[in-house]
Structure formats: structure tokens, C-alpha cells
Amino acid sequence: MTVLVTGGAGYIGSHAALALLDAGRKVVVLDNLSQGHRWAVPAGAAFVEGDCGDYELVRKLVADHDVTAIMHFAGSIIVPESVVYPLDYYYNNTVNSRALAQAAVDAGIRHFIFSSTAGVYGEPAKTPILEDFPSKPISPYGTSKMMTEKMLADASVAHDMNYVALRYFNVAGADPEGRAGQTSRKATHLIKIASQAATGVRSHLEIYGEDYETPDGTCIRDYIHVSDLANAHVLALEYLENGGESDVMNCGYGRGFSVKEVISAVKEVSGVDFPVKLAERRPGDPAALIAGADRVREKLGWVPKHDDLEMIVRHALDWEESLKTRQVVDAA
Numbered sequence: 001m002t003v004l005v006t007g008g009a010g011y012i013g014s015h016a017a018l019a020l021l022d023a024g025r026k027v028v029v030l031d032n033l034s035q036g037h038r039w040a041v042p043a044g045a046a047f048v049e050g051d052c053g054d055y056e057l058v059r060k061l062v063a064d065h066d067v068t069a070i071m072h073f074a075g076s077i078i079v080p081e082s083v084v085y086p087l088d089y090y091y092n093n094t095v096n097s098r099a100l101a102q103a104a105v106d107a108g109i110r111h112f113i114f115s116s117t118a119g120v121y122g123e124p125a126k127t128p129i130l131e132d133f134p135s136k137p138i139s140p141y142g143t144s145k146m147m148t149e150k151m152l153a154d155a156s157v158a159h160d161m162n163y164v165a166l167r168y169f170n171v172a173g174a175d176p177e178g179r180a181g182q183t184s185r186k187a188t189h190l191i192k193i194a195s196q197a198a199t200g201v202r203s204h205l206e207i208y209g210e211d212y213e214t215p216d217g218t219c220i221r222d223y224i225h226v227s228d229l230a231n232a233h234v235l236a237l238e239y240l241e242n243g244g245e246s247d248v249m250n251c252g253y254g255r256g257f258s259v260k261e262v263i264s265a266v267k268e269v270s271g272v273d274f275p276v277k278l279a280e281r282r283p284g285d286p287a288a289l290i291a292g293a294d295r296v297r298e299k300l301g302w303v304p305k306h307d308d309l310e311m312i313v314r315h316a317l318d319w320e321e322s323l324k325t326r327q328v329v330d331a332a
């Protein structure tokens with residue numbers, strides 16, 4: 001009765017592994033360490049270094065660890081990078097997910113939880129975005145995730161496996177107890193970068209575009225605390241184990257902040273007025289993404305504990321400071 005967490009040496013996967021362990025579950029992490037860190041895998045979890053697309057390896061570890069459910073976080077995650085290297089994204093996010101799903105079905109795994117994204121909606125006609133809005137991604141990243149969602153939908157009809165695809169909006173913050181946080185090798189996320197600028201790891205922050213059709217001209221996103229998101233995974237697993245029907249669910253709080261509002265919050269909480277420069281728009285960025293977030297609350301009974309931008313920023317800053325002592329800060 002073990003949960004396989006792919007990508008559990010990465011940011012969100014390591015928090016989910018912690019949440020599972022906190023809930024009394026057994027966990028085995030599979031990660032190729034392309035972005036994650038061995039030390040980020042929680043102490044109570046078993047670890048296997050390898051690729052989630054390695055069918056034989058997955059079959060073996062499922063048998064060795066008595067795996068009954070999979071949470072699939074492993075993937076490539078940077079929207080603008082996917083525009084430059086689309087085939088890499090289709091390989092890692094779609095082809096490898098297909099192999100993992102095949103191994104899951106062949107091994108008789110009954111429950112599968114997938115890390116999807118608000119990126120599947122593309123440029124939505126309106127906000128908040130509901131799950132039944134059309135999937136029209138505007139980046140290869142979003143398409144690569146949408147294709148995996150569709151594979152899982154078809155596989156769940158044909159096989160005895162139910163699934164939940166959680167469509168995350170913008171994940172930020174860190175474990176409130178300081179046990180985990182974001183340490184990706186190539187940080188691109190706004191709150192991470194602003195936290196690095198506030199703690200002196202970066203010299204400044206750039207705003208990618210000030211001419212969007214939003215009140216202050218900068219993009220609006222729905223920032224969700226990583227620990228609330230990790231908890232949604234534990235609830236999704238219970239839901240599937242209790243016979244819940246397969247579904248897709250947005251994960252966000254249903255409210256948005258602009259890039260400028262986030263920068264102000266980081267300056268306010270840190271007390272550091274770091275330099276901010278204006279830069280060109282980044283490819284693949286929709287103007288506003290805000291979750292319609294009723295379904296995850298209604299179906300999973302999810303009640304967030306950290307719906308507070310200042311708290312999210314505080315935890316991100318605390319983690320960034322703690323990284324200095326761990327000497328694992330990546331070059332900015």
C-alpha cells in the first residue's frame with residue numbers, strides 16, 4: 001500500500017511526499033534528478049533514481065514496493081522554454097507519461113493523480129476559468145499536459161484505473177515548518193525570483209511586459225500555497241480510493257494578483273526595495289489566469305489553510321534564507 005511519487009525530489013512532489021507521510025502513508029519517490037535534489041526527498045520516503053518513462057524500472061519498483069497508487073509530478077515545467085524546445089517537452093511530458101501510464105495499467109494500479117496545469121486553457125475567454133472551458137493551450141508545455149490528460153481519460157475508460165488531473169494555477173511558497181521549498185536549478189517563477197532578489201541572490205527582477213489588458217498592465221495569476229496544493233493531492237487519493245469518478249479539477253484560490261502586486265508584497269514582507277526593470281513580454285504568457293475553484297472544494301472537501309499572499313511570500317522568503325545555509329543556491 002505505497003504511493004509512487006514521480007518527481008518527488010522536485011518542488012511540489014517533495015511537498016506532496018511530506019503530506020502523504022504526515023497522513024501516515026508509505027511513499028516511494030522516483031526522480032531522475034534532472035532538476036530535483038536527492039536531499040529534497042523527505043527522510044521517511046524510499047528513493048529510486050531513474051526515469052518515469054522507463055517502463056521496466058517502473059514495473060519493478062511497483063512490485064518491489066507494493067505500489068497501489070501513482071502521483072505523477074515528474075516533468076518539464078517552464079512555459080517559455082517549451083516554446084523554444086517543443087519536442088523536448090512532448091517527450092518528457094507526454095511520451096514519458098504514456099510509458100508510465102502503460103506501466104500503471106499493466107501493473108494493475110487502480111489510482112493515478114496527474115500534475116496538470118492552468119496552461120491547458122491557453123488564453124481563456126473570461127475568468128474565473130471553469131474546468132469545462134475549452135482546452136486551447138498557447139504553449140507546447142500546455143499542449144504536452146493536455147495530451148497526457150486525454151490519454152488518462154481514455155485509459156481510465158478502457159482499464160480499471162480512475163484518475164484525477166489537478167490543474168494547478170501558480171504554485172508558490174514553502175512548507176510552513178521549513179522542511180521543503182523550491183530549489184529548482186533554473187528558477188523562473190515570479191515569487192521565487194522576487195524572493196531571490198529580496199535576499200540578495202539576484203541583483204534585480206525584470207517585469208515581462210507592462211502592456212497587457214489588465215488594470216496595471218501586468219499579468220494576473222492565481223497563486224496557491226504549495227502546502228495547500230500538496231494537501232489536495234492527499235484528498236484526491238482518498239477520493240479515488242473511495243471510488244470517486246475520474247475528473248479534472250482546478251487548484252487555485254479563485255483570486256488573482258498582478259506581477260506588480262506580487263512585487264509590492266515581496267518588498268513589503270521582506271523590507272527590501274530591490275531593483276525592478278521593465279523587459280519585453282515573454283512568449284506564451286496569457287494576460288490573466290484565475291481559477292474557478294469550487295469543484296476541488298466540493299468534490300474533495302479541500303479547505304485551504306494558506307490563502308494569503310503575504311503568508312505565501314513569507315514562507316518563500318524563509319526558505320530562500322534557509323538555502324543560504326545549505327549552500328545549494330543555484331547561480332542566478
Ligand SMILES: NC(=O)c1ccc[n+]([C@@H]2O[C@H](COP(=O)([O-])OP(=O)(O)OC[C@H]3O[C@@H](n4cnc5c(N)ncnc54)[C@H](O)[C@@H]3O)[C@@H](O)[C@H]2O)c1
Pocket residue numbers: 006007008009010011012013030031032033034035036037050051052053072073074075076077092096115116117118167168169170171172184
Ligand atoms: N510549479 C508550478 O507552478 C506548476 C504549475 C502547474 C503544474 N506544475 C506541474 O507540477 C509538476 C511538478 O512541478 P515542480 O514545480 O515541482 O517542478 P520541479 O522541476 O521542481 O520538479 C519536477 C521533478 O521531476 C523530475 N523529473 C523531470 N523529468 C523526469 C523524468 N523524465 N523522470 C523522472 N523524474 C523527472 C525533476 O528532476 C524534478 O525533481 C510538473 O509536472 C509541472 O508541470 C507546476
Ligand SMILES: O=c1ccn([C@@H]2O[C@H](COP(=O)(O)OP(=O)(O)O[C@H]3O[C@H](CO)[C@@H](O)[C@H](O)[C@H]3O)[C@@H](O)[C@H]2O)c(=O)[nH]1
Pocket residue numbers: 077078079116117118119168169170171188189190191193205206207208209219220221259282285289
Ligand atoms: O522574473 C519574472 C518572472 C515572471 N514574471 C511574470 O510573472 C507571471 C508569472 O510567471 P511564472 O511565475 O513564471 O509562472 P507562469 O508562467 O504563469 O507558469 C506557472 O504557472 C503555470 C500555471 O498557471 C504552470 O503551468 C507553470 O508550470 C508554472 O511555471 C508571468 O506573467 C510572467 O511573465 C515576470 O514578470 N518576471
